[in-house]
Amino acid sequence: MLTITTTDALADFCNEARKHPYVTVDTEFLRERTYYSKLCLVQLAMPGKDDSNGCLVDPLVEGLSLEPLYDLFRDENVVKVFHAARQDIEIFQVDAGVIPTPLFDTQVASMVCGFGEQVGYDTLVRKITKEEIDKSSRFTDWSRRPLSDAQKSYALADVTHLRQVYEFLAKKLKDANRAHWVAEEMKILNSPETYTVKPADAWKRVKTRNNNPRFLAIVRELAEFREDYAQTRNIPRSRVFKDDALAEIAATKPKDHSDLGRSRLLLREARKGDIAEGILKSVKAGLNCKEADLPRTERSGQKLQVNPALADLLRVLLKAKTGTVGVASKLVAPASELDAIAAGERDVNALKGWRFEVFGEDALKLCNGEIALAAKGSNVVSVPV
Structure with missing residues (x-):
C-alpha cells in the first residue's frame, strides 16, 4: 500500500494520474475541536482493478506540500470523483482556494439514478459492486500517528471501490441522457460562495420559533459575534455558546454581567471575559437597531x-x-x-x-x-x- 510522505512522491503520482480520464478522491479529517476541518489524510486512486493504482497522502508530515495535488485538481482534463464532496472540497477551498474541477459527486449522481435520498457510500458500494466495507475504523482519530493497517485499508477502500461506483453511475447517466442534470448540480459545489460563511448571515441558520423582528435583531448580532469569534480563534461555535443559549439570551436581553450570570444555558466560560463582553454588546446593538434595519424572516x-x-x-x-x-x-x-x-x-x-x-x-x-x-x-x- 503506497503511503506518500514527500512532495516529490506526490508529484510523481499526480503526474501519472493526469494521464487518466478520472481520479477518485477522499479525505479523513477532524472537526470536533476546531472551526475549520483539520486535514489528516488524502486518498487517491487512478482507474484500475486493485490497490496498486491507489495511494494515501499524509498531509501531517512536515515539509510535504499539497501543491502537486492542487495542480491535479486544476487540470480540466481529469474528472475528480468524490462521494458527498462538500466537506472534502471545503477543506481545499479554505486551505488553498482550490476547488477540484471538473467535479463528479457520486452521492448526487446516485440520487439522479434512482438510488434514493442521500444514499450512504457503503450502501452504494454494496449495491453496485456487491462488496462490503469494513466500518470498524470509521470513527478513529485520524490525526494520530502511526496509522494502523486497519485504518489504511479502510481509507484506501474508500477510493478504490469508488472507481467502480463512478464508472457504473457515469454510464447510467449517459445512457439515460442525464449527465447534464448532474453537471448542473456540480455548479453549486464548484462555487466558492458555497464554502464561505459570512458572520453577518450566520443568524439565518439559527432555528427559533420567535419571528419577532426585535428578537431576531438580537439573534443576528449574537450569531455574527459568535461566528466571527469562532472563525478568528478556530474553535467550534458550540465552544462560544450553543444555539439554545443564544435564543435564551435573545429572549432575556441581559444588560450587565449580573443578568448574564443568571442564564441557565450559557457555559461558565462565556459569562466572563471577551465572550461576555461580546454578548452584552450584541444584545445592546440588537435593542438599538433602527426599525428599518430589523431583520425579517423570509417566506414566513x-x-x-x-x-x-x-x-x-x-x-x-x-x-x-x-x-x-x-x-x-x-x-x-x-x-x-x-x-x-x-x-x-x-x-x-x-x-x-x-x-x-x-x-x-x-x-x-x-x-x-x-x-x-x-x-x-x-x-x-x-x-x-
Whole structure:
C-alpha cells in the first residue's frame, strides 16, 4: 500500500494520474475541536482493478506540500470523483482556494439514478459492486500517528471501490441522457460562495420559533459575534455558546454581567471575559437597531398564504413524476419549495434547469388549471383539462 510522505512522491503520482480520464478522491479529517476541518489524510486512486493504482497522502508530515495535488485538481482534463464532496472540497477551498474541477459527486449522481435520498457510500458500494466495507475504523482519530493497517485499508477502500461506483453511475447517466442534470448540480459545489460563511448571515441558520423582528435583531448580532469569534480563534461555535443559549439570551436581553450570570444555558466560560463582553454588546446593538434595519424572516407562514390543497396536489404530482423517471423526490423539490409554488412563488429551483424538465413544467400547468391528476391502474398520471 503506497503511503506518500514527500512532495516529490506526490508529484510523481499526480503526474501519472493526469494521464487518466478520472481520479477518485477522499479525505479523513477532524472537526470536533476546531472551526475549520483539520486535514489528516488524502486518498487517491487512478482507474484500475486493485490497490496498486491507489495511494494515501499524509498531509501531517512536515515539509510535504499539497501543491502537486492542487495542480491535479486544476487540470480540466481529469474528472475528480468524490462521494458527498462538500466537506472534502471545503477543506481545499479554505486551505488553498482550490476547488477540484471538473467535479463528479457520486452521492448526487446516485440520487439522479434512482438510488434514493442521500444514499450512504457503503450502501452504494454494496449495491453496485456487491462488496462490503469494513466500518470498524470509521470513527478513529485520524490525526494520530502511526496509522494502523486497519485504518489504511479502510481509507484506501474508500477510493478504490469508488472507481467502480463512478464508472457504473457515469454510464447510467449517459445512457439515460442525464449527465447534464448532474453537471448542473456540480455548479453549486464548484462555487466558492458555497464554502464561505459570512458572520453577518450566520443568524439565518439559527432555528427559533420567535419571528419577532426585535428578537431576531438580537439573534443576528449574537450569531455574527459568535461566528466571527469562532472563525478568528478556530474553535467550534458550540465552544462560544450553543444555539439554545443564544435564543435564551435573545429572549432575556441581559444588560450587565449580573443578568448574564443568571442564564441557565450559557457555559461558565462565556459569562466572563471577551465572550461576555461580546454578548452584552450584541444584545445592546440588537435593542438599538433602527426599525428599518430589523431583520425579517423570509417566506414566513403569514407571508406565503399557502393553498394547502394545491400543495398536496403538487406533492402527489412530484411523487408520480419522480417515480416514473427514478429520481429522488427531495432532490427535485423539497417540501418548502412545493409550499412556495402553491403560494404563487416562481423563483425556486424546482422550476429551473433539469428540474423543470422532470417536474416544474407540469407543476406550473397544474397550478394554472391546465392539467389534472387521475389514477390509471396503480399509477397517477396527468391529463389535459
